[in-house]
Amino acid sequence: MEDLPRWPPPVVACDVSKIVHPDEESLETLARLQLAAHRLGTTIRLYNACPTLIDLIELAGLADVLEAVGSVVEMDREIEEREQLWIDEEVLRGDGAVGEGEDV
Numbered sequence: 001m002e003d004l005p006r007w008p009p010p011v012v013a014c015d016v017s018k019i020v021h022p023d024e025e026s027l028e029t030l031a032r033l034q035l036a037a038h039r040l041g042t043t044i045r046l047y048n049a050c051p052t053l054i055d056l057i058e059l060a061g062l063a064d065v066l067e068a069v070g071s072v073v074e075m076d077r078e079i080e081e082r083e084q085l086w087i088d089e090e091v092l093r094g095d096g097a098v099g100e101g102e103d104v
Helices: 024-039 051-059 072-094
Strands: 011-015 043-047
Touching: 011 024, 024 043, 024 051
Parallel strands: 011 043
Antiparallel strands: none
């Protein structure tokens, strides 16, 4: 049997560059689209979102549901994760790594 592409695809790209004046209606539409995609076993990723849409997504608490790839939301999340890892690494390094009284 011929290998057929998976349907629905695991991720659907959604170019939102035409949403230049986002409002609660456009946000609701995107949230409903994500819900429909989830019910079909897939997810959407928003590409080319304007800063206002990104801010609106964050303000509505939907940043975990509506993923804006390459956006400020995504970069902030990655930075926070790296900062948390750095803090954990610092704690682990100082925790018994050097015996008491030894020079570093």
